[in-house]
Amino acid sequence: MTKLFFSLLLVVLLSTQASLAQNKQVDPEKRIKELGITLKEPPAPIANFVPAVTAGKLVFISGHGxxxxxxxxxxxxxxxxxxxxxGKAAARLTAITLLGVLKSHVGDLSKVKRIVKVLGMVNATEDFDQHPQVINGFSDLMVEVFGENGRHARSAVGMxxxxxGIPVEIEMIVELK
Known part of the structure; x- marks a missing residue:
């Protein structure tokens, strides 16, 4: 009985420690620098739309490549x-573009509570079926920058x-603190 109690206690302590580590706040501005990423001002739209719109605490970012x-x-x-x-590298490059748009729109990436939803579109041949693997280039960078708050709901589709003629276009919805 005592061994069982201590075993259960150890499991609870380890899972609590893992949970605390996952909830640890990540400084996205610091992570961008650590990753050697330079964010640029977003390109101006070439049509009658804006790169990002805030509605309440949500930021809707237009599709970028x-x-x-x-x-x-x-x-x-x-x-x-x-x-x-x-393709995965192109999606990562698109993530950097979107982070630049987001930073330009909100001023500081530390204002981001979480990445909520992503739509990843892959310009692919008719027989190509690995769209999620391509868009992982985007998703992986969001987790690298925002930690667990970078995990998001996602659709990855072929076009x-x-x-x-860009290989990927990605749009995202972000929640602010």
């Missing part, structure tokens, strides 16, 4: 011009084409 260091959009179709890993 991967902008390379030279300011040009990365182009290509996943399954033809890019493989899964290159026959995307604007300007």
């Amino acid at each position: 991967p902008v390379e260091a030279n300011g040009q959009y990365l182009k290509g179709k996943v399954g033809r011009d890019l493989d899964v890993e290159q 026959g084409s995307l604007p300007m």
